[in-house]
Amino acid sequence: MLEIKNLHASIDGKEILRGINLTVNAGEVHAIMGPNGSGKSTLSNIIAGRDGYDITQGEVIYKGDNLLDMPAEVRAQRGVFLAFQYPVEIPGVSNIYLLKAALNAVRKYQGLDDLDAIDFLTLVRSKLELVQMDEQFLHRGVNEGFSGGEKKRNEILQMALLEPSLAILDETDSGLDIDALKVVSEGVNALRSPERSIVMITHYQRLLDYIVPDYVHVLSNGQIVKSGDKELAKELEAKGYSWIHDTAEGQPI
Amino acid sequence: MVIYMAEQQQIDEVLASDYQAGFVTDIESDSLPPGLSEDTVRDISRIKGEPEFLLEWRLQAYRHWLTLETPEWAHVHYPEIDFQKISYYSAPKAKTDGPKSLDEVDPELLRTYEKLGVPLDERARLAGVAVDAVFDSVSVANTFQDKLAEDGIIFMPFSKAVHEHPELIKKYLGSVVSYKDNFYAALNSAVFSDGSFVYIPKGTRCPMELSTYFRINAANTGQFERTLIIADDDAYVSYLEGCTAPMRDENQLHAAVVELVAHDRAEIKYSTVQNWYPGDKNGVGGIFNFVTKRALCRGVSSKVSWTQVETGSAITWKYPSVILQGDNSVGEFYSVAVTNNMQQADTGTKMIHLGKNTSSTVIAKGISAGRSQNAYRGLIRIGPNAENARNYTECDSLLMGDQCGAHTFPYIEVKNPTAQVEHEASTSKISEDQLFYCKQRGLDTEDAVSMIVNGFCKQVMRQLPMEFAVEAQNLLGLSLEGSVG
Numbered sequence: 001m002l003e004i005k006n007l008h009a010s011i012d013g014k015e016i017l018r019g020i021n022l023t024v025n026a027g028e029v030h031a032i033m034g035p036n037g038s039g040k041s042t043l044s045n046i047i048a049g050r051d052g053y054d055i056t057q058g059e060v061i062y063k064g065d066n067l068l069d070m071p072a073e074v075r076a077q078r079g080v081f082l083a084f085q086y087p088v089e090i091p092g093v094s095n096i097y098l099l100k101a102a103l104n105a106v107r108k109y110q111g112l113d114d115l116d117a118i119d120f121l122t123l124v125r126s127k128l129e130l131v132q133m134d135e136q137f138l139h140r141g142v143n144e145g146f147s148g149g150e151k152k153r154n155e156i157l158q159m160a161l162l163e164p165s166l167a168i169l170d171e172t173d174s175g176l177d178i179d180a181l182k183v184v185s186e187g188v189n190a191l192r193s194p195e196r197s198i199v200m201i202t203h204y205q206r207l208l209d210y211i212v213p214d215y216v217h218v219l220s221n222g223q224i225v226k227s228g229d230k231e232l233a234k235e236l237e238a239k240g241y242s243w244i245h246d247t248a249e250g251q252p253i
Numbered sequence: 254m255v256i257y258m259a260e261q262q263q264i265d266e267v268l269a270s271d272y273q274a275g276f277v278t279d280i281e282s283d284s285l286p287p288g289l290s291e292d293t294v295r296d297i298s299r300i301k302g303e304p305e306f307l308l309e310w311r312l313q314a315y316r317h318w319l320t321l322e323t324p325e326w327a328h329v330h331y332p333e334i335d336f337q338k339i340s341y342y343s344a345p346k347a348k349t350d351g352p353k354s355l356d357e358v359d360p361e362l363l364r365t366y367e368k369l370g371v372p373l374d375e376r377a378r379l380a381g382v383a384v385d386a387v388f389d390s391v392s393v394a395n396t397f398q399d400k401l402a403e404d405g406i407i408f409m410p411f412s413k414a415v416h417e418h419p420e421l422i423k424k425y426l427g428s429v430v431s432y433k434d435n436f437y438a439a440l441n442s443a444v445f446s447d448g449s450f451v452y453i454p455k456g457t458r459c460p461m462e463l464s465t466y467f468r469i470n471a472a473n474t475g476q477f478e479r480t481l482i483i484a485d486d487d488a489y490v491s492y493l494e495g496c497t498a499p500m501r502d503e504n505q506l507h508a509a510v511v512e513l514v515a516h517d518r519a520e521i522k523y524s525t526v527q528n529w530y531p532g533d534k535n536g537v538g539g540i541f542n543f544v545t546k547r548a549l550c551r552g553v554s555s556k557v558s559w560t561q562v563e564t565g566s567a568i569t570w571k572y573p574s575v576i577l578q579g580d581n582s583v584g585e586f587y588s589v590a591v592t593n594n595m596q597q598a599d600t601g602t603k604m605i606h607l608g609k610n611t612s613s614t615v616i617a618k619g620i621s622a623g624r625s626q627n628a629y630r631g632l633i634r635i636g637p638n639a640e641n642a643r644n645y646t647e648c649d650s651l652l653m654g655d656q657c658g659a660h661t662f663p664y665i666e667v668k669n670p671t672a673q674v675e676h677e678a679s680t681s682k683i684s685e686d687q688l689f690y691c692k693q694r695g696l697d698t699e700d701a702v703s704m705i706v707n708g709f710c711k712q713v714m715r716q717l718p719m720e721f722a723v724e725a726q727n728l729l730g731l732s733l734e735g736s737v738g
Contacts, residue, residue: 101704102695141708162694
């Protein structure tokens, strides 16, 4: 599904990623953990196609194609989804309008016709249940005046609707209370499937209690310094990131 | 910086889209030679076979115009206009008598309107819109006159109304916009050639949308139309206006006057989608749109709303206004003004509160891109007798790129202590975050910007009649697609 080879990236001349290697197979859930400033968000932005980063070395292969050659919208149409850490407000644009435009953009790429209004509404309603959102959310401006939890649920709603092959969840747990975290996690778990890969970027182990990953990687200073299974996350939680620094300094894996 | 450069490149690509109504109709026309004098005014009046009172009025206007200077206070710059180089009358040949039935309209003209998406045939009935089509100086087609006449509604070319309803013309012409009002109103009063006339009788709700579609075709021609709409007591009408012109290298002058009169409890909704040729991206050519639009809420509890979506013209200079004379009358102004490339707009409104408990709402959205300049200029005047007058003004600017300008010139004059006047203003940019968010959901840059801009304009767009809203949304997309800073 996704293969990242020796990825180096910098912004304004400052190197953020220093040789990332990561392979994610279909159906797997990976968690990438790391302290602030380790390059987690940069990695997710680069995969999703945000401008402004200089890729100095390495490549990112998605379903056999070079992902870095594709504009952001083409990546999205081909099934790469980023659940944003800070979903932006778009005043005056109703949520349902964006959802419909997004779904139809993906369908167009797949050679399918636009969904008609009734089929679309039926589909959206079924997805709303998944994240326990009220239908009135559809008619509010995109993220306009949403609480933190509502924004995150809205991201998962979009993911459920667009059914991506590769979903990157960027700090989806941040700013959520325990009830909202449960709802969001249940939504994500319902979307786990043998055809779909999920990469969770997170600072805390807490999320991994609800969405149990197949693999855990620790990102530090622009490199993956340790990989393991879910037990690694617990060890990290107990010992703190300094443990990684102490053990991994100068000997990247 | 890296982010900015990449986005700017995308914007530039998208902004390079073409003006879609820029074709020229190849049709023979009768025109007056360029030049303006008393004889020109007499010629126009003679061609139209006008009654003496109208010629007199034109001549007074012309003589007054001679005493005036071009207004220079607006935030726009352009070379001096040589009024002697303009032809003041142009009509497609053999159509000098005004429109008859559609069968007699030159098929070339019908095709022109077809291309512009303006239905003149029976399909218009399905759309529920009656159309008056003004081509250069004359009305070439006018639909559903007979049907409307059954309800006593008059909807016809201005020049026809002069003959059939001279008493109404005499009573109302110049009653809202005097020929002394300003330079371009005086010019229009002297040389206006056609336009639309609407009268809705007492207690009548006009059963369909009325619309006039203005097209400037001939080169070196000015269009000076005059629209007069009267809603008698308890009447209601919704009127739409659309405009386009071919792409030409020379600037063309459009100096229209629109007068609306609302009697007791009457309501007039006037919507404009203005898409005059804006000139090319270096500012060559395009229409100078110098228009005076004013409504008089003459009766108690009368209401007038102006809704405009302005995407065209090299220069826009217009301030659709409402004089709130009747007690409890209501004035509204909803505007989207888009400028791109080298376009300049100085537009806004005047709300003149004279009666008691009068209220007005102004929602103005300005969108600037390219190297354009976009100014909102608004006057709220509360007269000494306007007890409990209310105004709410909201003025938002959206900037795309770093070479355009947005300006706001609010004027507030309050002479009654019971008045409440609110003014809110904001300036924003389409953020890189918004654009990336939309792209990450699969929308390309064009669609993303179009969506964000339409969201920004939503308060205004939802005031437009359904038939027009879709056209206006598409137009916004076309004129601007894609801009961030």
